[in-house]
Amino acid sequence: MLVAMTNTPPRVRFAPSPTGLLHVGNARTALYNWLFARRAGGQFILRIEDTDLERSETRYETQLIEDLNWLGIHWDEGPGAPGEPETGNYGPYRQSERLAIYAKHTERLMAEGKAYRCFCTLDDLEAERLLAAAQHRPQIYSGRCRSLDADTINRNLAAGMPYAIRLGIEDRPLCFHDIVRGPVEFAAGTVSDPVLVRSAAGGSAGLSKIEGGGIPVYNYVVTIDDALMGITHVIRGDDHISNTPKQVAIYQAFGWAVPEFAHLSTILGADRERLSKRHGATSISTFRQMGYLPEALANYLALLGWGAEDGKTETFTIAELAPIFSLERVTPSPAIFDFDKLNWLNRHYIKQADPDRIAKLAERQFCLHRPDVFPLWSSSELYTAETIDLLEHLDPPIHLDLPSREMIAERRAWFLSLLALFLPSVDHLDQLPIKSSFIFGFDPDASHADAENAAILAADSARSVLSEFASRVRAHAGPVTPEDFKTWINEIKAATGVKGKELFHPIRIALTGAHSGPEFDRVIPLIEEGAAMGLAIPTVHDRIEQFVGV
């Protein structure tokens, strides 16, 4: 089978329902589909499964598309943005636009005698199930409506009884091949006649009309779509394994070739339960908001259930992944999502990334999380050199209160050194505003009150160090330089005999509110230069007055 496949490029699809945000598990499925298609030179198709009109929302579809693009996953065929034309010759690519196709196929199966009307009520079926469970038998539909005589059917129809349409399947094993798991077989007598079309109102209340469109169910439409779209490899989550025999039966009823399958294991949380919001972030858009880089997330997802052939390489971009990815190497066992490893990859890619790009992303985080201390940057996109240039040369000139070119350059340089200082201590970009918040000021009372700080400050050595330091700062005019600081430290060391942690910790607490943080040589210029260029930042002098004054 694989030999035959190698001649024709494979066609794969990712088929999400727009009923919520894109979950990491689904994103990983999309990624594996995309990688497989790229590797084999095939087509990757996006199909929107929106037959559940009640839960499907356009905004989720829009978000989904945005998230996939963000991850770097692009499709060869799929729906256009709402109102835009689709790409590909196998459309429509939204199931809600394919209802007529499904109805036509149902008519065909009915005409061929392969499908039948099932008048059983939901209660009837429930009773059958209960009985089967009590007798320790597989809970499958008895098939009692399969051979209803024409008179009964006509009577029921005339009486307006609701019915579903089922596919009649022979009692035999249903098998398929799974690239991840090998051959899978469901024994005879374990699979019900699949429902193809459900009653219009979902049960005893409604009427099912093939012509008018009773509602076709998932297992049915997915099979028709996959077959009609020429899908050769169905790569999806393993929660679909038990649906697969029914789909195989549907392929066979139509006389269509059964595709290859690859069922990907579930992603679990640390407690070995299916990963959900309760474990932390789960949707791609949340990770994005938190300041994870797409290449980090894609790399991590690729590693969850797959390993490189050398057993060693851990970091790759999806472009590097595409030529080496293979479904044969995907593990069948479920994987626990490890936020620590994701963080490690994110730090790795933050280091690798273009500083300009990181600066832009970081700036967004500051605007979002600290608009109070960072009003300047919220509009800095407007303040590019090009913008200023443009406005200056307008005729008549527009008068805007724009900062000068020099000021922009100055502040930009300052912001970049802020980033350089704090980036190494951050897992994801949204931690930046909190990590660096002491630069913009801190609460001296809270800092004194902190138990660890209080213990350090209570020491006699700490008192003398601080008073020595304070008197030097007060006696000093203008911004403090690292050189000033170094000189003072040496003087204080000589005057008090205190050194090491006992010397530095009190000063650090007074200046930053905490006993740990980045090196003084870089913190002090950041503070003094930032204050000097008019940012709302307390100077070293301000800090000492505020802190010692308390």
Place this chain on the structure above:
RNA sequence: GGCGCUAUCGUCUAGGGGUUAGGACGUGAGAUUCUCAAUCUUAAAACACGGGUUCGAUUCCCGUUAGCGCUACCA
């Protein structure tokens, strides 16, 4: 209850009838540093259990156990 899937360090995984069972994250220790982070060095850490098959099984087969999924006229 039924059907199905899964089982190598705490986690993600490599490997495969005979190996010192490899790598990465995390953890511990050390170096560096005023501290924290980063960085470098280093250590500890695994073949679920029981039967086969075999000269030899972590590897192949069968059970057991555990976990997960499905068990709808949801997708």
